[in-house]
Amino acid sequence: MQGWYPIFKRELAGYFVTPVAYIFIVIFLLLAGVFTFQLGGLFQRGQADLRPFFDFLPWLYLFLIPAVSMRLWAEERRGGTIELLLTLPVSQWGAVLGKFLAAWAFTGLALVLTFPVWITVNFLGEPDNGVIVGSYVGGLLMAGGFLAIGSCVSAATKSQVIAFVISLMLCLGFLLAGFSPVLDFFKGWAPSWVIDAVSSFSFLSRFEGLGKGVVALRDLVFFGSLIGVFLYAAGIVIEMKKAE
Amino acid sequence: MIELNALTKRFGSPSTGILAVDGVTLKVAKGEVLGFLGPNGAGKSTTMKMVTGFLTPTSGTASVCGHDVVKDPIAVKERIGYLPEGAPAYPDMTPESFLDFCAQVRKMGERARGRIDHVVERVQLSGVLRQPIETLSKGFKRRVGLAQAILHDPDVLILDEPTDGLDPNQKHEVRALIREMAGQKAIVLSTHILEEVEAVCTRAVVIARGRVIADGTPSQLAARSRVHNAVTIAVRGAEKDQLVSELKRITGVRDVDHARQDNGLCRATAIAKHGHTIAGEVGALVKARGWGLEELRVEHGRLDEVFREITQAK
Numbered sequence: 001m002q003g004w005y006p007i008f009k010r011e012l013a014g015y016f017v018t019p020v021a022y023i024f025i026v027i028f029l030l031l032a033g034v035f036t037f038q039l040g041g042l043f044q045r046g047q048a049d050l051r052p053f054f055d056f057l058p059w060l061y062l063f064l065i066p067a068v069s070m071r072l073w074a075e076e077r078r079g080g081t082i083e084l085l086l087t088l089p090v091s092q093w094g095a096v097l098g099k100f101l102a103a104w105a106f107t108g109l110a111l112v113l114t115f116p117v118w119i120t121v122n123f124l125g126e127p128d129n130g131v132i133v134g135s136y137v138g139g140l141l142m143a144g145g146f147l148a149i150g151s152c153v154s155a156a157t158k159s160q161v162i163a164f165v166i167s168l169m170l171c172l173g174f175l176l177a178g179f180s181p182v183l184d185f186f187k188g189w190a191p192s193w194v195i196d197a198v199s200s201f202s203f204l205s206r207f208e209g210l211g212k213g214v215v216a217l218r219d220l221v222f223f224g225s226l227i228g229v230f231l232y233a234a235g236i237v238i239e240m241k242k243a244e
Numbered sequence: 245m246i247e248l249n250a251l252t253k254r255f256g257s258p259s260t261g262i263l264a265v266d267g268v269t270l271k272v273a274k275g276e277v278l279g280f281l282g283p284n285g286a287g288k289s290t291t292m293k294m295v296t297g298f299l300t301p302t303s304g305t306a307s308v309c310g311h312d313v314v315k316d317p318i319a320v321k322e323r324i325g326y327l328p329e330g331a332p333a334y335p336d337m338t339p340e341s342f343l344d345f346c347a348q349v350r351k352m353g354e355r356a357r358g359r360i361d362h363v364v365e366r367v368q369l370s371g372v373l374r375q376p377i378e379t380l381s382k383g384f385k386r387r388v389g390l391a392q393a394i395l396h397d398p399d400v401l402i403l404d405e406p407t408d409g410l411d412p413n414q415k416h417e418v419r420a421l422i423r424e425m426a427g428q429k430a431i432v433l434s435t436h437i438l439e440e441v442e443a444v445c446t447r448a449v450v451i452a453r454g455r456v457i458a459d460g461t462p463s464q465l466a467a468r469s470r471v472h473n474a475v476t477i478a479v480r481g482a483e484k485d486q487l488v489s490e491l492k493r494i495t496g497v498r499d500v501d502h503a504r505q506d507n508g509l510c511r512a513t514a515i516a517k518h519g520h521t522i523a524g525e526v527g528a529l530v531k532a533r534g535w536g537l538e539e540l541r542v543e544h545g546r547l548d549e550v551f552r553e554i555t556q557a558k
Contacts, residue, residue: 006348080332087296179303
């Protein structure tokens with residue numbers, strides 16, 4: 001993991017040197033607000049909880065997270081800086097992890113900045129804050145999962161547009177893994193254990209589980225290992241694609 | 245300091261892939277400045293990328309300061325300063341933050357501040373330290389890349405086309421910098437510019453189709469030229485045909501080129517046989533015939549000609 005920390009710092013600072021960070025955060029908060037208050041009707045429901053916010057969060061992430069992850073490696077490859085980065089005394093895993101953690105910390109920051117909604121419901125009533133914390137943890141884990149998928153896709157292409165579209169498709173697949181559009185695709189030809197396995201990959205069901213306030217170990221393990229697997233795959237893709 | 249042993253790189257499958265580097269064996273010692281020459285696609289950059297640990301060799305070994313690039317890549321990367329082709333750097337960083345980042349990755353700690361100041365002065369970057377790299381001119385970008393490569397005072401410097409795209413003044417500066425550092429390091433640089441090899445290199449290695457096809461000092465390489473030791477003269481009072489036939493009679497002369505006559509001035513180039521010097525005989529001939537000597541020049545051979553000859557063979 002040698003060298004991950006300077007890379008993490010450089011990447012994180014990099015978001016704020018360009019307008020990327022500000023635009024992302026503003027759009028994220030704006031959309032979160034629209035979804036929560038307008039479409040979700042937070043006030044009209046008359047219940048002190050953050051259901052409307054967390055119901056829309058996965059869909060917001062679906063579009064915004066690939067926009068963050070698409071540049072991670074595609075930009076390095078296009079600009080040739082990947083050669084510079086990987087001939088500095090860093091291990092490949094250090095580079096993969098440093099970049100991923102910086103992106104994760106950045107999206108985490110955007111998530112934390114939604115705290116006024118949480119203050120609002122606490123001001124208006126007495127919500128179950130355990131449930132809210134669980135949902136935030138779930139949101140963070142989901143962002144991590146999407147970012148790991150996005151890292152891997154970004155490593156495979158020089159084009160950020162391609163990275164964005166493919167990441168979005170993969171993330172959608174994982175989001176809906178437990179639901180009929182994805183399961184129908186497997187039904188009829190795949191054995192039932194495959195269908196069970198696919199549906200257990202559903203981000204949405206896991207996120208809902210966490211949203212009930214139960215931070216279950218198996219969900220943590222699921223997201224942790226999913227992130228691990230995709231980052232490992234990203235490392236392999238980088239090694240394979242170096243020569244191009 | 246650098247040892248390559250049958251280093252080979254194949255892209256793609258064993259049967260249909262491209263053999264980019266084909267068994268290169270080479271040693272570079274401290275104090276040497278090795279100029280790596282070859283046509284585009286000859287395998288220069290690929291070889292350098294393997295030495296710096298970016299690409300993994302298909303077979304063969306490479307070691308830097310005794311550390312194998314595959315078994316101990318981090319140790320190798322710590323000891324190398326590398327300027328990749330085109331001097332890539334993060335466009336939205338400033339030279340200051342970029343060098344700072346490199347120093348942190350290289351764990352330079354306390355030393356960092358002093359070294360950054362030193363290299364900034366050395367490559368004259370102080371005027372643009374706080375401008376984003378993407379706004380800098382090509383010359384400054386190259387200097388940022390060089391600064392990054394020499395930041396940690398490495399024992400081995402690998403420079404891929406360090407002067408490509410620079411103007412003559414900038415080229416001169418970069419060469420002066422390389423010459424200054426030459427004594428204490430092993431330096432490998434690739435280039436297309438043959439005058440550069442004569443200007444800075446102590447050794448020239450020519451590579452074509454992935455193989456080393458010539459290895460020697462620049463003057464040894466130039467000596468392979470047809471015009472090595474040739475003598476060009478311009479005389480008054482001689483006839484062109486007479487001059488040519490008299491020159492051809494000298495034992496060391498193989499041929500006479502470029503004979504022409506204008507306004508009573510007669511010019512010709514006598515090509516020497518391999519291993520012969522003919523300047524003395526040519527001078528004596530002019531004196532004996534009583535011609536008026538206007539010019540007498542000994543050629544040392546032209547690298548570009550040798551380069552073309554050996555890289556296009558077969």
